[in-house]
Amino acid sequence: MKRIIYSATFLIITFLALAATNSESCDTKALKKQGIAELNPYFYSAAKVNTISYDYKETRKEIEVPLFKGEKYKMVFNKKALPKDVVIEVYDKDKENTNRSPIFSSADSTGTLVTFEPKKSKKMYVNYVIPEAGDVKETGCLVFILGYQLTFLKD
Amino acid sequence: MRKSKYIIQYLSVVAFLSFSIACAEAPKKEESDMEETTEVDSTEMGDDEAMMEEDNSFMLPSPIQIAAIFNRAGLGFQSGLTNPIENLGKYNTKTAKYLNFGVYSADLAYVVLNEQQQASIDYLNVVKKLSDEIGMPSVFGSGRLIESFEKNIDNQDTVLRILTTIKRRTDEYLEENEEKSKEAIFFSAAWLEGMYLGANSSSDKDKLAPRLIEQMTILENVIKAIKAQNDPTLDMEFMIKGLTELQNTFEGFESIKALDSEGSTFDSVQLTEKEMGQLNSKIESLRSKVING
Numbered sequence: 048m049k050r051i052i053y054s055a056t057f058l059i060i061t062f063l064a065l066a067a068t069n070s071e072s073c074d075t076k077a078l079k080k081q082g083i084a085e086l087n088p089y090f091y092s093a094a095k096v097n098t099i100s101y102d103y104k105e106t107r108k109e110i111e112v113p114l115f116k117g118e119k120y121k122m123v124f125n126k127k128a129l130p131k132d133v134v135i136e137v138y139d140k141d142k143e144n145t146n147r148s149p150i151f152s153s154a155d156s157t158g159t160l161v162t163f164e165p166k167k168s169k170k171m172y173v174n175y176v177i178p179e180a181g182d183v184k185e186t187g188c189l190v191f192i193l194g195y196q197l198t199f200l201k202d
Numbered sequence: 203m204r205k206s207k208y209i210i211q212y213l214s215v216v217a218f219l220s221f222s223i224a225c226a227e228a229p230k231k232e233e234s235d236m237e238e239t240t241e242v243d244s245t246e247m248g249d250d251e252a253m254m255e256e257d258n259s260f261m262l263p264s265p266i267q268i269a270a271i272f273n274r275a276g277l278g279f280q281s282g283l284t285n286p287i288e289n290l291g292k293y294n295t296k297t298a299k300y301l302n303f304g305v306y307s308a309d310l311a312y313v314v315l316n317e318q319q320q321a322s323i324d325y326l327n328v329v330k331k332l333s334d335e336i337g338m339p340s341v342f343g344s345g346r347l348i349e350s351f352e353k354n355i356d357n358q359d360t361v362l363r364i365l366t367t368i369k370r371r372t373d374e375y376l377e378e379n380e381e382k383s384k385e386a387i388f389f390s391a392a393w394l395e396g397m398y399l400g401a402n403s404s405s406d407k408d409k410l411a412p413r414l415i416e417q418m419t420i421l422e423n424v425i426k427a428i429k430a431q432n433d434p435t436l437d438m439e440f441m442i443k444g445l446t447e448l449q450n451t452f453e454g455f456e457s458i459k460a461l462d463s464e465g466s467t468f469d470s471v472q473l474t475e476k477e478m479g480q481l482n483s484k485i486e487s488l489r490s491k492v493i494n495g
Contacts, residue, residue, distance in 0.1 A: 076378070
């Protein structure tokens with residue numbers, strides 16, 4: 048009987064510890080700060096934090112990003128709080144469009160901070176390609192920071 | 203026997219705790235996802251279908267950047283266009299304070315970009331006052347930000363960086379207080395004010411019109427974002443109705459309807475004077491409701 052009690056206690060402690068680790072790893076303020084540091088000399092425009100849930104099969108999240116004609120932008124993605132890598136892809140059209148073209152992919156980049164500066168500004172669609180979870184369901188978070196440049200500034 | 207009873211009680215507590223934690227965690231994840239990504243409403247689906255469906259979400263641009271785009275397109279300063287500072291006293295409801303925080307933020311960007319130094323300081327103080335009244339004192343902190351703004355008023359780059367800091371701190375406040383969806387309320391009013399300034403300025407209309415049309419392309423997402431905010435103490439019905447009417451008016455124009463064909467872009471669209479007048483009338487009418495509290 049004692050063994051059952053020890054096992055149950057061990058299980059609940061493990062469960063609570065895992066829950067605590069997960070919330071700690073998604074320190075959005077710190078993750079954003081790291082991302083914003085990569086923006087310079089671009090100005091901060093907006094940030095988006097997405098909870099990433101790994102499921103039994105590959106899934107995707109799509110974010111529509113309005114980029115205005117003639118403006119210069121920089122996208123920064125902080126993947127530090129992901130238990131498993133997520134590939135970031137940028138497209139010219141949304142997922143409903145069969146003839147959309149990829150503009151950027153993070154597939155070949157290493158490191159947890161990914162940056163992308165589009166050559167042409169128009170509405171873009173950022174896709175997070177979330178791999179399957181494997182045996183255990185996991186979650187993490189991905190922070191996306193958008194910066195813009197004010198090219199006309201007079202000092 | 204008594205020992206077994208304690209063990210059973212202990213295991214029941216353990217099981218109950220585990221169950222409670224598990225149940226509490228699952229919806230929390232969904233809620234945070236909703237708040238952080240301003241998810242678009244989707245039809246109800248079964249589990250398997252939901253797995254197949256990709257999430258939709260969007261980003262709202264910075265109102266400072268929108269003002270900068272208009273400025274670069276030739277939007278010059280015109281006295282009397284911005285929401286008068288004296289109107290601040292009219293804003294006694296929570297809805298009016300939230301919306302006019304957005305309106306005055308857009309006016310602040312407009313006067314800064316047009317190098318109106320005294321007006322910049324005045325509008326910054328109004329934005330600070332509303333920020334405090336809304337309950338976001340952390341946005342301006344101890345007052346150093348205002349000191350720095352006044353000290354660097356003749357350095358546009360530094361002043362714009364301070365405005366960007368205010369925007370970033372506002373975003374942080376909303377995120378930390380799980381009120382991210384309220385960003386849409388500030389933004390909708392700032393966007394409306396920016397459109398009003400652009401449409402009513404006497405500056406070169408040929409240069410400004412394409413930028414105004416470009417801004418109309420984000421209106422659909424602005425409306426979705428306001429609808430997604432879930433604070434019942436905010437009355438956003440008139441805003442949703444007004445912006446939807448504006449969207450419908452725009453989409454009803456022949457030149458916009460013709461854009462349905464594949465590969466068409468807004469770059470080639472030219473609205474007639476009558477169409478611009480119709481858009482402007484909708485913008486003015488809604489803006490008037492907002493600034494009159």
